[in-house]
Amino acid sequence: MIFSFVVKRLGFIKSIPLTALIFDSGLKLWLFISKSEKLDWFDDLEEEILNWNGVTISLHKFGGTQFNYGKHEIGHLHSNGILDILFDKKTKAELIATGKAKAHHVFNNSGWISFYIEKKDDLPDAISLLRMRYDKIVSKTMITSKALLQEFPIFDATL
Amino acid sequence: MISEEFKSNKLLGFLIPNIVVLAIVGVNKALNSDSSGVLVYSQFVILPILLGIISAWFWRDLALKTKTILGYSLINSFIAILLSYVFLREGVICLIIVSPLIFVFVITGAFIGKMMFKKKNQTLNVSIVSLLLIAFISDSISDHNYENMVADEIVINASPAKIWKNVVAFEKIEQPNNYWLFKIGMPSPMATTVTDYKLGAGRKCIFSNGYVFDEKIVTFDVNKDLTFDIVAQPQDPEIMGHIDIQRGQFLLKDNGNGTTTLTGNSWYKLKVFPIWYYDVWAESITRNVHLRVMDHIKELSEK
Numbered sequence: 001m002i003f004s005f006v007v008k009r010l011g012f013i014k015s016i017p018l019t020a021l022i023f024d025s026g027l028k029l030w031l032f033i034s035k036s037e038k039l040d041w042f043d044d045l046e047e048e049i050l051n052w053n054g055v056t057i058s059l060h061k062f063g064g065t066q067f068n069y070g071k072h073e074i075g076h077l078h079s080n081g082i083l084d085i086l087f088d089k090k091t092k093a094e095l096i097a098t099g100k101a102k103a104h105h106v107f108n109n110s111g112w113i114s115f116y117i118e119k120k121d122d123l124p125d126a127i128s129l130l131r132m133r134y135d136k137i138v139s140k141t142m143i144t145s146k147a148l149l150q151e152f153p154i155f156d157a158t159l
Numbered sequence: 160m161i162s163e164e165f166k167s168n169k170l171l172g173f174l175i176p177n178i179v180v181l182a183i184v185g186v187n188k189a190l191n192s193d194s195s196g197v198l199v200y201s202q203f204v205i206l207p208i209l210l211g212i213i214s215a216w217f218w219r220d221l222a223l224k225t226k227t228i229l230g231y232s233l234i235n236s237f238i239a240i241l242l243s244y245v246f247l248r249e250g251v252i253c254l255i256i257v258s259p260l261i262f263v264f265v266i267t268g269a270f271i272g273k274m275m276f277k278k279k280n281q282t283l284n285v286s287i288v289s290l291l292l293i294a295f296i297s298d299s300i301s302d303h304n305y306e307n308m309v310a311d312e313i314v315i316n317a318s319p320a321k322i323w324k325n326v327v328a329f330e331k332i333e334q335p336n337n338y339w340l341f342k343i344g345m346p347s348p349m350a351t352t353v354t355d356y357k358l359g360a361g362r363k364c365i366f367s368n369g370y371v372f373d374e375k376i377v378t379f380d381v382n383k384d385l386t387f388d389i390v391a392q393p394q395d396p397e398i399m400g401h402i403d404i405q406r407g408q409f410l411l412k413d414n415g416n417g418t419t420t421l422t423g424n425s426w427y428k429l430k431v432f433p434i435w436y437y438d439v440w441a442e443s444i445t446r447n448v449h450l451r452v453m454d455h456i457k458e459l460s461e462k
Contacts, residue, residue, distance in 0.1 A: 018208070018267070018290075025267040032229045039225040059274050 024063025027079035038081060041120055045077065048127055052134060067130060072137045075130050081117035083126050085133050086110070101129060165221055172217035172231065176210040177238050181246060183209075204433065205295045207261050210239060211268020212275065219276035232269045236261045252345050253401065256440050305429045306405070307438060309445040312422040313453050317460040319382040319411040319419045325459045326385050326409045326421070328353040328362070332455045338447040345444070346370055348452050362387050364407075372404065385409045402441055403428040421456065423449040 031038050042065075049055055049067050060066040060076040067074040075085035082105060087095065089111050095101040096113070104112035117126055183206060214235055218228070240258055243249045249257075315322055331350045341347040346366035353376075354361040362374040370393040378386035386408040408424040425445050431437045 018204075021271065022263055022267050025263050025270065028225070028229060028270070029262060029266060032226060036226055039229070043224050043226075057274065057277065059271060 020061065020063040021059060024079045027063070031079060037120075038117070041117060041123055042077060042079075042081070045117075045123055045126060049074070049130055049134075052131075054138075055134070069134060069137045070141065072141070074133050074137065077117075083115040083117060083129070084112055085115070085129055086112050087133065087136075091132075095129070100125065168217050168221060169231075172214040173235055173238060175217065176213035176235065177242055179213055180206045180210045180239065181242055184247065203257065203260055203431075203436075204264055205291050207236070207239065207264035208268035208271065209291060210235060211265045211270070212272035213268075214265075215269050215272020216276055218269075219273070228269050228273065229266060232266045233262060235269075236265045239265070252340060252343065255343075256437075260436060303430075303432055305432070305434050305438070306426065307429065307441065308424060308426045309442050309449065310422060310424045311446055311449040311453065312420055313450075313457060314414070315419050315421055315457045315460050316417065317419060318417070319413050322411060322419055322421060322456060322460040323382045323385075324356075325456045326411070327351075327356055329452075329455060329459060332451065334451075334455065334458075336451070338451070340444060341367075341447065341451075348448055351452075366393075374407065377406075378408075382413075383411055401429070401431040401437075403430065404445075421453055423453050425449065 028039070046057065046065060050057065054069050055074070056068050058066045058068060060078075062076075062078075064076050064078040066076040073086070075083060077083045084104060085101075092101070092103075092111050092113050096103060101113035101115050103114065104110060105114045113129070115122075115126055115129055117123065184202060187202075211232060214231070215228075218231070223231070236258070239261060240254050244251070244254060328351050332348065336342050336347055338347070346368040348364055349367050350365045352363045352365070356379075358376055358379040360376045360379075362376055364372040364374060366372070372389055372393070373391040374387040375390050376385065376387045378384050386406065388406050389404050392404060404425060404427045406424075406426040408422075410422040410424070412420040412422070414420055425448070427441060427445060429437060429441055
């Protein structure tokens with residue numbers, strides 16, 4: 001509830017450097033006091049995603065852990081357990097229709113979806129959503145690379 | 160062997176960051192000796208973040224779980240608070256007030272550091288370090304000035320003439336304290352004395368621990384307006400060392416129905432930053448000083 005209020009009503013403060021990260025630390029501290037097992041689930045999720053080829057993590061600009069493949073964001077996990085992933089609008093509509101995700105907690109009209117990790121059993125579904133996005137990014141990257149090689153075969157020799 | 164290295168790095172993650180931050184505070188204090196105790200963003204925000212980042216560097220290979228990082232960061236925060244008490248001579252209540260900020264900023268630093276030093280993410284996030292450095296230097300050398308006024312009012316079932324003498328000076332307050340900071344030891348107002356009932360007279364506001372605020376009456380409009388400037392205040396290591404109360408005022412308004420509205424105003428200069436955090440506390444403390452005095456005036460006047 002506090003998260004929703006801050007994100008929707010006090011969203012402007014995220015433009016102040018570090019504010020979003022500090023807010024996210026507050027969420028972590030609150031979880032540490034109130035439901036610390038959730039932090040272990042998030043660690044498990046992070047460990048699983050980091051095992052995928054080419055995945056790195058960074059801090060998300062609005063707070064939380066961001067999963068990346070190269071320069072592409074796969075998704076990000078806020079410290080209260082909200083997992084946000086960007087899909088195309090068609091995929092988003094399908095995921096919402098089948099109950100696998102919800103509309104993004106702020107950007108309703110975009111391709112972003114939100115998934116709420118509330119219990120340990122939610123982890124496989126969260127991982128599966130991230131995998132969907134990961135596979136799309138990887139295949140798109142491979143297609144782009146192949147197209148580049150066809151157009152500029154000189155890259156093949158240099159690579 | 161691994162266990163010993165683990166223990167050693169874990170320990171260094173507590174020791175070195177606290178020593179570094181304490182050294183920075185010491186050097187900064189020595190270089191800015193004219194800042195007369197002003198504590199700014201850099202001390203409360205940037206240094207705890209830096210403390211967290213340095214600790215994360217020592218813990219980078221220990222594969223710590225999030226819960227453990229949080230626990231260690233809390234321990235680090237307590238060490239920093241303890242060192243502030245011992246070396247910076249900060250008061251206990253001041254440290255209680257500042258502790259939530261320290262906890263959150265040290266944790267933020269630890270997780271920023273975790274990402275910076277993650278093995279799969281070799282690119283050192285220079286932008287964050289640069290941002291902290293620029294903010295620290297610019298904040299340390301920039302001018303900090305913040306003044307505020309807090310106003311409170313109560314209705315008293317007595318005429319202004321009956322209330323006036325109790326406003327100028329009053330006997331010892333006997334009521335128990337209700338405000339939690341007063342209960343845990345923060346000095347609360349106890350009595351007020353006056354050298355004379357006239358303009359320019361000296362007034363003393365005596366606090367529960369014996370501290371005295373010396374005041375001078377600058378407006379003496381009988382039954383209407385008593386304004387006094389604070390000419391000397393105790394430099395206590397507690398919160399009072401970080402706030403200058405500049406002026407106080409009591410305004411009396413006859414409501415025409417046998418009651419009087421008593422307004423208490425205080426002007427203060429805050430010497431701790433960030434304002435968005437400390438002014439909440441300053442307002443709350445000032446308000447409770449007002450209410451303790453004004454409730455006492457009400458009780459005396461309605462007898």
